Amino acid sequence: MSADRCIRTLARGLAAVLLVFALVACAEPPRLELDVRLDPETRELTARAQLSGVEGPLRFQLDPGLRLTRLVADGRALPLPPAGAPVSLPAGRRITVEYGGRLSPLPQADHRQVLGRLPPSASPAGSFLPAGTGWYPDPGVPFAYRLRLTLPKGQKGLVPGNRLRESADAKGYRAEFDFPHPAGGIDLMAGPYTVSERILTLDDGRRVRIRTWFHPELADLAPDYLADSARYLERYSRLIGSYPFDDFGVVSSPLPTGFGMPSLTYLGREVLRLPFIRQSSLGHEVLHNWWGNGVYPDWERGNWSEGLTTFLADYAYKEDEGEAAARELRLAWLRDLLAVPEAEDRPLTRFTARTHGIASVIGYNKAAMVFLMLRDEIGREAYERGLRLIWARHRFRTAGWDDLERAWSEAAGRDLSAFFRQWVERAGAPRLRLEAAEQAGGRLKLTLAQAGDPYTLKVPIALRIYPDRIERRVVTLDAARATLSLPVGGLVQAVELDPDFRLWRRLDPAALPPILREVFIAPQTGLVLAEADDAWQAAALKLAGRVLDHAPRTLPPQDTPPAHLPLLILGGQAAVERTLSRLGLPPSPPSLQGQGSAQVWAGRDANGRPYAVVRADSAEALDALQRALPHYGRQSWLVFEAGRVRDRGTWPARAERIPVIQRGG
Helix, strand or coil: CCHHHHHHHHHHHHHCCCCCCCCCCCCCCCEEEEEEEEECCCCEEEEEEEEECCCCCEEECCCCCEEEEEEEECCEECCCCCCCCCEEECCCCCEEEEEEEECEECCCCCHHHHHCCCCCEECCCCEEECCCCCCCCCCCCCEEEEEEEEECCCCEEECCCEEEEEEEECCEEEEEEEEEEEECCCCEEEECCEEEEEEEECCCCCEEEEEEEECHHHHHHHHHHHHHHHHHHHHHHHHCCCCCCCEEEEEEECCCCEEEECCEEEEECCCCCCHHHHHHHHHHHHHCCCECCCEEECHHHCCCHHHHHHHHHHHHHHHHHCHHHHHHHHHHHHHHHHCCCHHHCCCHHHCCCCCCHHHHHHHHHHHHHHHHHHHHHHCHHHHHHHHHHHHHHHCCCEECHHHHHHHHHHHHCCCCHHHHHHHHHCCCCCCEEEEEEEEECCEEEEEEEECCCCCCEEEEEEEEECCCEEEEEEEEECCCEEEEEEECCCCEEEEEECCCCCCCCCCCHHHCCCCCHHHHCCCCCEEEECCCCHHHHHHHHHHHHHHCCCCCEECCCCCCCCCCCCEEEEEEHHHHHHHHHHCCCCCCCHHHCCCCCEEEEEEECCCCCEEEEEEECCHHHHHCCCCCHHHCCCCCEEEEECCEEEEEECCCCCCCEEECEEECC
């Protein structure tokens, strides 16, 4: 995976930690009023919360570092539960909760740990109190909130929502925020921020305050981030409907994060200087204010928001670059599908969030391709009309796949239920092949087939016509096998199957180059340690733990691996060559020999089993790959020097085509 794809995937992946909504459509959600005082130096937090409008029984539990000091229900003080115990109250109560304590120190975490359940943490370098971690009394249902925040001098902070007021002086920083819509939780961020601001006026006259909240060493980035944020806000307001908040912020984080939250995005300070963050990840997170944080997915019936955001952001930016870039991304999505065993495939209705690589292939790649195929099916005008219908009908409400289907059916003026049932509710992907093609005069007889229970497909094909003309067609296939007769002009030399990769399908692996991701996200991987030395083995085990989605099966030396188990082979130059020979695999590619301090490449054996090789000059050179290598899964080969990528690439692909037999007539 290239560096730019790595950060986009990280940002997308962490943005997938959207708050879990069991959203009910009600005019008056419960309301939480919070007064919060935080000292990042001591990590001390004190707070007073007032909660009203909860219709059912209330049960909440604070973070273990926090303790209740006062509990009042309907004006009457209640006895405090034992330390660490949950608070349970009957329905119909208006409660006041006073509490405080010491938060956890800011963790040293990689991006996968940040994706997990981090505790509320504080540090002068940055504080992050994630939603759902017990730093406030959570009513357990979506709620509106208003929060007043106090921080010491030198610190600034925010939560999602509209900023009502703000002041900073010798006594410290104070601000008040309001989120009047049903929210699933509250994330609080603070740090030694330098704040820059720009006012954007949208086409409908609405004014949006755009801000960067950057650590001081990043303050020079503010003008570009403000300009690009404005560009994305304008783009999506025109495409979908007006931006739904008064504010938008880009906030630097001391953690390797990429969270998208209502009215802001929280990005790791280490990646903010990378130019492709502004070119892609930022726009992706801006768009989540419409899909995910503006219209909430129906989690029980599948999270469509990541796929739609990927299609309208990451993929759309590739379309902006040109068809070649868009085609390459479509091909990458289909390559990724090869790494998903068919038994592990799931329908889109089962995707909720990116928890591992296989989930992201389905929830991001497949869903984005489904939206592309839908646009191809009904046309861009109807597609965009459907987007605006979804926004108008479900703004700050829940929408499921069936709601999307209804909106696009109305926009297209026809029933799209069969399309959605096939691509959303069904697991798997079609396997297609061109079986035969022959031409007699002005007719081309073409036989196509698909394995398994047939899909109804509109299959793109390309006719290569003598001497150098290419004619693109779309044919319908709704049976296991069909022979079609097509009128043609000229001598057709060959037929290519979906040459632009616009159809979600399982490709013939032989037509595609192997990539590292086939091993990295495999549900089971055999780990082959080519070196017996303790330092080598320690470095190899750490690197395997970083690049693989699942714990590997370490294979004893000299054992023959199971025939279909993907392999990760690690070691020094000579030891790797001996191991490849022992396993009956080709030697290292000549183009990589003698290059850099480490080389990495992907391959498949004669039976199609994927493998990846990591070869280094020393155990230290192997250890140095931990930070970068996990982000390059879409590459076929890499050359590293001192842990940095010096060169990379993908082995060439070949077209799925058959020659046309010429008959007299």
